[in-house]
Each structure stands twice: as structure tokens, then as C-alpha cells.
Amino acid sequence: MSVVIGRTDPGSKREFSVRYRAPMTLLDVLFEIQRAQDASLAFRFFCRAGLCGTCTVRHNGAPVLACQTAVAADSRIRIDPLGGLPVIRDLVVDLEPFATAWAAAVRRSTPTGVRRDGFGDDTRLEMHRDARECIACAACYSACPVAGSDETFAGPAALGRKSLIAIDARLADTAASGAAGASSDVAGCHSVGACSIVCPRGVDPARLIRRLRRLGREAAT
């Protein structure tokens, strides 16, 4: 396999040839290069089970979880760090902007003392079921043309999280959840939908944002 990695340090080796061994994921490719060819390659991973969401990279341009992406023998692979986030070194990005947006979205998730979820209707329960699958891997943030370039826009994952909190009576005054939908950062979404295409967990952030907007409109009338 021929592998090209987008790296940061001037002079670092970027092109590698890796022998395919079944089974092999994109993460195995990175590990093998770091182990046997270039110890200085920087990349990040923890669980290797598709749950921690930290091994996200761009594979031939598309953000993926490296540990869940099988590679084929004889493939030509290009691996780059996620877009929209500052790069610390090689494939390791600084998640600070992503985490800050997420933290702002959940900052007021103080338990209300209400014991029942109180989703109220099927739409809210469905929103809950969709939004809770997010593993914060930042694939959507990388694919979104607005997040990362417009710093007032929280990005798809954080807005998805906001919707998860807003509709849950255990964490928020759901009668006021319209406020979340009326807030300016929801307006920042250009409805491109790249987030929903790349999500490795099948979450549909674009639809969550649309529904959050609708809650805002309903609250306003």
C-alpha cells in the first residue's frame, strides 16, 4: 500500500509503503508506520473500538474514525488531520475550539430534580435517541464549512448536544427549550448537511438543528 500523510514538521517523511496484513484498519496502518518506519509520527487513539472518538482523521479527504475503517490491499491512502481545528503536530489536532463549544452547550445542564425524562412527544424522544449517539469525534466539525471558519458558530456536534439537553426535563426547563432553538448559533447553520453525511455514528445533526429551530419558532408564537 502506498500511504501519504499530511505532516507538520518540515523535513518529516510523508510517503510510506506499508505491507498489507489482514485484517488491517487505518489505525493499524498508522501504528505500523510509527512502530517500524518513523517513530516520530504523531497520532492519537485510545479505545480502538469506535467509541472514544479520538482517532478521527481525514481519509482521502473524508473524516473517519481510523480504528473503524478497514483498508484494502494495494490501496493508495492519503491521511490528513481533521479540518477546522488547529494542528498540534502531524495528525493530532487541538480539540480546544470543539470542546469549548460543547462545554458552552452543556454548561447549564444542572439536574432539575425532575425524575422523568418528560420528552413529551415522539419527535422529542426521537431527537433524544438520535442526539445521544454522538461520540464527539469532531468528524462533523471537520466537514462543516461554517464551523472552524466562523467562530461564532458552535458547530454541528455542540448544537446536537444542545438539543439533547433542551428537550430533557431532567436537565432543563423544557418549556424554555425554545430559547435554545431561537439562539443565534442555530441561525449560523447554512444547511449544507455535510455533518450528517460524515457522522460515523449515523447521527443527523442537520436534522437536529432544523428541529431545534422549529422549537424556537413554536416558542416564539
Place this chain on the structure above:
Amino acid sequence: MIPTPDVIETDVAVVGSGAAGLMAAIHASAARPDLDVTVVSKGIIGRSGCSIMVVGLNASRGPDDSVDRHFRDIVERGLYLNDQELAWNLAAGAPSVVEELESYGCYFDRDPNGDILLTPFAGQSTNRHVARDSQTGFEIMSRLRDQIYRVRPRLLEEVRALDLLLDDDGAVAGLALLDINSGRPLILAARSVVVATGGASTLYRVSSPAREKTGDGMAMSLRAGAEMRDMEMMFFLSVGLAAAPSLSSGMLLAEVFRRIGGELRNSDGERFMATYEPEAMEASGTEEAVRALYTEIKEGRGSPHGGVWIDVSHLGAELLEERFPDVVERSRLVGTDITTGPAEVAPVSHFQIGGVVIDTNGETRVPGLIVAGEDAGGAHGASWTGGNGIVEAMVFGARAGRRAADVASARTRSDPAAAQGAETFRHCFGFLGEGGAETAVDLASELKEAMWQGAGPVCDRAGLDGAQEAIHGLKARASRLSATGPATVNVAWQSILDLHNQIAVAETVVAAATAREESRGVHFRVDHPDRDDAGWLRYTVASAQPRGLQISTRPVQLTRLQPGD
């Protein structure tokens, strides 16, 4: 050239950001809102470690269940080696943990009445398993992480703890840290420290935990003077995917496959369980199955990737995809689709039962050092039940956090003995240099192979001696390792630091296994194959002494339940 460490002052330092660490931080802040709390995490907060991979948790909520019944199940499973006060507190704290998590937004599976669904799990005497699909750990951790963003302790993310620092009286005064991303050393001065980094069940060639779980907390606690109990107790499951050298190796299939018609075969095509468990066959207990698989593989009847074959394809793709969607996906990722044919599986080290000796508040014999979760020992005894580990992490994480807050309030911050930090940093930065012929990854593989061969699920004195010798050799070679490249995000350098902790924990595992001359639970000695209650209702204690690692034993206090009660 070692950069001068920056110094940060805090009241409560929590090392680790799995379920135990985050519960500790949340509860320390709740108990004493005036205190400054700092979470130190080698990985991304709330996303590294194994808590996210947990399938469910056990809590006595059902009409026929009780704290006493849950407690009895733990002690009977642990074959009376448990610290019964820890086991009791685990069972007693479980129901309120479920309530607390739901108050943070977790939404566990419901029964038709809308109550939290309780299912049978892992041979427990009644239905007490609470889950959210098969993504329970992720559900828990994502909500604890959100609460962390609400409570807002100081977060030192991707910062590894190198060592506990003590003051002149031998009490904890803080931590020596390394910022992985900047490569800079840090000193965190603290009034109390909670260690909750997770165990070192990555010590075997096929293992399920997250790769960064290298026993850092155990190793640094041991170096600081804490005692480690029952380190010989390492829990294996029987159905880890054998796919080495892929990092997907060790991912779990479902243990229940052996009980719903899954057939195990060796390289001769034989249903080998007939030799070991002619009655139960594949549906035998986990320990029995693990030992049978281990023996088959070790005696040369294994599969190409060092496992045996399990076949569940006759159950049908429809049922497997419906009931085990994650497992089917995993098997496809490694190229052996379980819906169409057999997959290679091996015994997989999964949970480290042994750990630091603690009391019910997590306190250790080192003043100011509080330990919670998998780093601690005693609650589970000689075996383990899935779903109790995460409960232990949360119950004792919360208790540790509250205790750490009390301890911090009562203590003034003392100066860490400066020499210790300097020595730790010298050791750490000494591995950053020109590179060398050997890599930490290769030595870690050798360590895991030596542990598998000599200190695996079936062992004897000769094998354990061999493992100890191999570890000593590896220790010497590990001390000569060198990582090239810049200090920032240096994967090779971090792997060296990981390896040193793995070796320290491996030594305690082998020494304790050598000392326990009987067989109990997950510890099976061919040369001492019987359980010996007369001689061995005792727990092993490992401690670091000037002359090296020492092992002693102490009688188990049967405070609540006697064998035969």
C-alpha cells in the same frame, strides 16, 4: 536538557478521567464547593480508558432483590477472598448510582411499564443488569463529561501523571506531571490526590482494554509506598477476537455465544470442550472455558492468529444482526464475518481484580493518597462479574471524591520534597534522545507474550519463574530505551513511559501468583490445583521495599459472611 517545570497549586487532584475519576471530581466539588479541584488525564477527558466500553451495570432494584443479595452474589463469586466491607459498599451504593446517572440525563432501557429494565446477566442470582442498548458505558461517560463541563474543575487534558510526590513526612504533597502535547514537565501541588487511572489488564497478548491503560496509577501508588492486594487475580473472558497484530485484536465477541449454541473447535476441527467439560461443553463457566482455550492454544492446537475457532453462523444472520449488531460489525471489520462462518477467539485479559489496598473511603496507608476504581483491590475477591466494575468505579469514585475533599480541607498544602520531582523528571526526560535499536512497542509485545506464557490463566511455579526472569531482562532493556523526535506529542516516548509502569505492575502480578500456592477463582496453579480454605483464606500483599518487591499474606476478615452461611 529538562525544562523547568511550571508549578500549579490545587486542593484536590484527581488522576484519571474514566467513571471513577469523573465521579471523584464531581463529588469533591459538590462536597466542598470552595475547594480547587484539578483533573489530570493522560487522554481526552472522559473519553480515554475503558468506562466508555462497558455494556451495563448491576444494581439491586428489582422486587426480589436487595443489597444483601447483590452482596452475597459478589462474595460467592469472589470465593470469599473479598474485602467484604468494600463488596457491601459496592452493592449498597449501586441503586443510587443509577438514580444519579438518570438525573444527569442517562436514559437506560425501559420495560413496558416505563421502569428501568432489569435483565439477567453473567450468572447473577436475579435480574439486576441495567443497560442502554450495548452502549451503556458510552452513555454514562458522555453524561459525566457534560457534568464536568458544568462543575468546571481545572482540566489538565493529555497530561500524564509520572509520580506522586511526598512531603518530608511521607504524606502526599502533589504530582509530577508531563504535558504530552507540549512535552513540558509540570508540578501539581495538592492537599489530597485521588488515583483512578484504571488497571493494567493490557498486560497480556490478547487484551480488551483501551491501549493507554498501562497501570500508571497502580505503579505510581506502589512507588509511593501503597500496598497492592491480590495482584495475581486477573480476569479473562473467553471470546476476544484474535487478530494480531491488528489493534482490533482483543475486541470482544459476546460471552453468551458459548451458551446459545456457539461451537468451539481447535485446529484439528475437534469440539475440544468435550475433553474439559463433557457435560456443560461450551456452556461451561467463564473460568473453565478460559482455561480450556488457553490449554488448547498453548499445546499447539490453536488457529493462525493464536486463538481457537468459534462458530455461531448456524444461529442465522438475522438473529445475530438483530441481537448483536455491534459484535457482528466488529467481526466484519477484522474480516471474519460471524454470520457466515467461524471467527478466531482467544482468552482476553479484561479486568484487573487486584489493586491498591484501600478502606471504604478509598484511603491508603499513604496519607493523602486516595484510590478508586480498577486501581483498587479487594471488592471482587477471586473473580469478577461484568457490570460490577463500573459500579465499583462510580460508588468508590464518589466516596473517594468526598473523602479527598475532607482530607484537603483538613490539611495544609505541604511542599513536595523537591528532590523527588527532579529525580522523576530526570528519569522521564532521560528517555528522550537519539533513538535506539529497540522500541517500547516491541518490548511491550515481549512482556505480554511472557505474561501469557508464564503467568496466564493456567500456570505453575516453573512458568512463573520464567515470567519473572523475562521481566527482569525486559526491565534492563527498557531502561536503555530512547525515543527520537521532538518532545511534543511524542508517541514513542510516551510508549516508553507506559512500558515502565506495565513492567512494575507485571512484577507484582507474577510475584503474587507465585506466592498463592492454591487455586481459587481466576487463579489456577497446575502444581496446586485445589482451593485451600484452611490455608488460603488470605490475601496477598505486594509492597515496594528498599530491597525490592516484597510479598506477604494476611487473613481475610469475614466481617459479614462466612463460607457455608
